[in-house]
Amino acid sequence: MTEMTKRVQFEDDSNSQVEPLHRACALGSLDDIRDFFNSNPKLDDHFYEGLSPLHVAILSDRTDVIDVIDVLVNNGVDVNAQTETNKDTALHLAVENGEFPQNYDVIVKLIDCKADAEIRNKRLRSAYDCALAKGHDLVASTLDGSKSTNEVQNSYRERYGEKYAPILNEAVLESDEDTMKEYIKKGADPNYINKEGDSALNLAIKNEDLRKSGQMMQVVNLLLECGADVTFKDLDGKDALTLAKERQYSDVVAVLNKSKSEHVKEGEQSPEPLPESSSEQSPEPVPVPGTPLPESSSEQSPEPVPGTSPVPKPETMSSPEPEHVVMEALEDTRETDGNVNKPNEDGLYPIHQAVLKDDSDERQKLLETLTEAGADVNVVVKGLGTTPLHLAAEKNRVDSVKFLLEHGADKTKKTLLGKTAFDMASDKGHTEVMELLGDRHDIVQDRWKKGAKKSSSCTIL
Structure with a gap:
């Protein structure tokens, strides 16, 4: 049985x-x-x-x-x-x-x-x-x-999105929240466009019955959580925000405004480079503490650190001191045009190159400078999926691992071969790094696996 x-x-x-x-x-x-x-x-x-x-x-x-x-x-x-x-x-x-x-x-x-x-x-x-x-x-x-979980969920959406999307849209028209939840869970695409040129989000806002029943906010929030596109426009050229404003749905407008601003932020893959100065051979400086802020980008640039001397503006710079810290000490970093979140021809970002530095003091100084300048500590090498934390773990850079973790490095990220930073340290036998990256379960599991490999290779005499 x-x-x-x-x-x-x-x-x-x-x-x-x-x-x-x-x-x-x-x-x-x-x-x-x-x-x-x-x-x-x-x-x-x-x-x-x-x-x-x-x-x-x-x-x-x-x-x-x-x-x-x-x-x-x-x-x-x-x-x-x-x-x-x-x-x-x-x-x-x-x-x-x-x-x-x-x-x-x-x-x-x-x-x-x-x-x-x-x-x-x-x-x-x-x-x-x-x-x-x-x-x-x-x-x-x-x-x-x-x-990764996100990759699988996207694959499910591609596989079942169009199949279940019409049922989702029909559920929106019928104010059937339970059916909506069921088919979104099955992978229905919330951005599927019906024959009338409407998405599920636009249909929800146009549905007066949904408003009268008091379910509209729940439905809108559900669709937004599942990736509904707030910028999509219907055949009349109106997006969800415009439709909500026309109907004076102030609560919906507030939610859509917030979602729209987040959508814009997500679309910015990397910070805009500073305005060009004179020539291609002289890249614009990376914004670092102590550098005066241009008027047009005061919100994006970090505030000067108290106690540091201001650096002359690019036009009158006589010494590239702050830029030198980042640009001169790293190989090939000029290829990134001063952008700390742009890879060079080999696909390496400045923060990856910093981790690879052998001198610990130089490495630490570079990491501090780059993170203060806005470098993404979780950026991956295209085609490999390797983060700075992966490199630090593999190279047994204990100080760099600590620094990256303190600055938001995600230790659960995996390379395209499915390796976490803990796995990389484990493969090399870097126990101190493993202690920093793993919990007790990870470490015990690792010991068991290595013990199993050892026992399987033993010969019984």
């Missing part, structure tokens, strides 16, 4: 002997689960009919399963516990019983909770193997790290 069959029996079972936590996970509310832990702060290994509470939650039809996973894991339920019959983990069950893309967020949540995708069940299959066997290629690419 499979665990899935046992789950059906469990849900119909009114036997009072059933574990209360399992019953709460299958049929109760989120508060019921919290109440259990408030009354039972010490959790032993709870299994009922071969299933842990987490297994029951995954196999249930709950719409709040993400929140349930959070509560269970935070209260000590083992995310990698295996069922007694088939030795499946929660990740196995989610892959084998989920519908995608609807349940993709469950996979992501389990991975965030340190679910181990390499554990094998009784059939010697990992969760990755199960995903491939089920034809869930995008789930498999998440489990092996070959694609």
